[in-house]
Amino acid sequence: MAAALIAATHGTDDSVTSWVYGVVVWPDHVGPDVGHFTDRLTAAAKEAFAFWGYAPPEAAGVWECPLEYAGGLHGGSADVRIVDDRSAVETVVPPLQWMNRRLFPVVVIAFSGGWRMRDALGTMATLGARFHFGSAASSYPDAEDWVREVGRGCRTMICVSYAGDELLIHGFAHWFLAEWCEASGVNPWRLPDVIHEGTAEATCASAKDSTDTVWERRAVIDWAKRNCLSNGVGAASVYAVGKSLVTQLIDELGEAGFLETLAAWTSSPDVLIAQYEPDWRESLGLPRECVAASDGSG
Numbered sequence: 210m211a212a213a214l215i216a217a218t219h220g221t222d223d224s225v226t227s228w229v230y231g232v233v234v235w236p237d238h239v240g241p242d243v244g245h246f247t248d249r250l251t252a253a254a255k256e257a258f259a260f261w262g263y264a265p266p267e268a269a270g271v272w273e274c275p276l277e278y279a280g281g282l283h284g285g286s287a288d289v290r291i292v293d294d295r296s297a298v299e300t301v302v303p304p305l306q307w308m309n310r311r312l313f314p315v316v317v318i319a320f321s322g323g324w325r326m327r328d329a330l331g332t333m334a335t336l337g338a339r340f341h342f343g344s345a346a347s348s349y350p351d352a353e354d355w356v357r358e359v360g361r362g363c364r365t366m367i368c369v370s371y372a373g374d375e376l377l378i379h380g381f382a383h384w385f386l387a388e389w390c391e392a393s394g395v396n397p398w399r400l401p402d403v404i405h406e407g408t409a410e411a412t413c414a415s416a417k418d419s420t421d422t423v424w425e426r427r428a429v430i431d432w433a434k435r436n437c438l439s440n441g442v443g444a445a446s447v448y449a450v451g452k453s454l455v456t457q458l459i460d461e462l463g464e465a466g467f468l469e470t471l472a473a474w475t476s477s478p479d480v481l482i483a484q485y486e487p488d489w490r491e492s493l494g495l496p497r498e499c500v501a502a503s504d505g506s507g
């Protein structure tokens with residue numbers, strides 16, 4: 210049924226190719242240089258895990274990606290399958306193995322053009338790369354049905370095939386963080402956004418343009434002059450402030466030490482903010498004690 214839905218929406222336009230951690234779906238057409246793109250994907254995923262001192266997941270089996278099929282991808286609660294509606298042949302994409310756990314393979318939905326991505330995803334397409342777990346895509350009402358079908362039960366990265374390394378590493382850092390939390394008994398969905406995005410931004414910092422980095426630091430200092438972490442961080446500042454905070458925590462605690470604080474970030478973020486905000490402010494050249502400006506300063 211799901212495969213029929215995808216086929217009905219897309220005819221035979223969808224193509225799939227394999228990559229080391231799963232499968233790449235090309236909703237419009239296969240990009241001109243598949244090997245180059247999947248090499249970049251693989252490097253970005255490895256870098257996201259290596260930044261935190263972890264080896265990347267390993268495929269639990271070998272498989273052959275069908276060269277031609279007419280159908281779609283099933284993202285079930287147990288596995289990911291490529292289904293050919295004509296022959297009824299199903300190809301199972303093997304799960305991954307990591308920290309003695311079985312992980313879903315990652316389904317990368319790669320658009321070769323931004324306009325096609327906007328058609329398919331609407332407002333969801335405003336960023337260059339997004340990582341989704343399971344049903345997250347369903348929170349975007351204008352996303353096409355097939356994205357929800359593919360995304361259900363899967364780990365899904367939605368991006369354009371020319372997304373920069375920074376965006377790809379950021380996306381896979383979300384993958385690492387959520388899998389690490391689930392393997393460690395921490396509920397990743399209770400982490401504050403500033404920690405989610407800060408972790409992803411810290412992970413991809415080395416791939417960032419240095420001009421960006423300078424402007425970001427200025428923006429963070431301006432933010433911290435007017436705001437305290439305990440009042441929350443707005444959506445516009447969550448990336449830059451989060452990156453600055455997480456980088457400071459890594460400097461102070463090390464990567465492993467930072468990961469150890471994640472459980473406390475889910476249960477008592479106020480305690481951690483009281484503990485770490487003064488050092489963070491000092492690292493920005495500001496007074497250690499935070500005195501917020503008047504209400505509504507952002």
Ligand SMILES: [Zn+2]
Binds near residue numbers: 383406409
């Ligand atoms: Zn993010």
